[in-house]
Amino acid sequence: MKPFPDIPSLGNVDPADRISAIDFVNRLNWWFETWDVESMLNAFLPDAVAYHFHGTLNGRDEMRRFFERDYPYLIPGVSRHATNHIVDADEDGVVVRYQNLLVRYASPESAAALGDGQAIKSPDGLPAIWLYSPMMDRLRRAEDSWKVFERYIGGSTINPRLDPPTTDPAELAQYMPKLKNA
Template sequence: MTVPQTNLSTVPDAQTAFEAVNFVNRINFYFDRWEADTLLASFTDDVIVDHPLGRSVGKPALAEFLKAYEPITHGVRRHNANHVVDVVDGGDVKVTYYILLVRIAPSSEAAALKDNPMSIMEYDEHFPKLISYAQVTDTLTRVGNGQWKVRHKRVENVAEDRIHHF
């Protein structure tokens, strides 16, 4: 059996890999806390997002997509795993990872999580509940001030539990 070899020329240095993984994890915290302005600022003006719910091109289209997407984010936490970081053409960095979405509260009760963060939420509806799995690929670029921005986000191989979606 032949084991596939990694092209070492595509593997970034440790600092770049750390920064890239940290950045995509922060973006998912912005989703969890629904910090819409900070989230949107994490993308380039010409961003492309390919998602099973649709494609958006540019920040205005992404803003509209996020507005429609927001209701299902309340009461959900994202857990990212198995990040693989590669350098791609032009020096951009591609981070591919698995994302698990866990519903920790019904959307209608999610505000209590912000109001009482130190309380233990108890439900009869079998929460927390894994509601979705996907593979995500974020292509990151550095902008003029050296900060990372997402140039392209691709969400694929999605599997969902619709019963606990909201």
């Protein structure tokens, strides 16, 4: 994992850019939560780099493999909450620093019931914060929206009591969110 680089403040950020950058980060979290892989990949520039505690990812092809092979255990029964956004000017874009909280609200096998609008009572002390990560996204404008140029996931804290019983993507496939329009 690479440490966060120093990003000097390059002046004021236009309020519209600040709002749209925060919305973009929150929307990207939603795409992860709903497992909209194409939107997730599209949110990154083709040559983007992500520094994750699972390793460094270069470009969309590596990210796709990572999402398919290593990431599914972080999806079913988990919501994402980006908090305390700080937006600064960054060369030809912006940098957004924030804390990302992954809240386990259900076991993977129970998550579908919540997606169907049911209310469940958890005997397991859920919901609870499973993972805390400081984040930094360097964003650039492409076409008419922001795209991630570099993503840094800082040193993270994980509550292992909330780990799913398996990290095997094949076993988790049945619990992954399904896009309604897919």
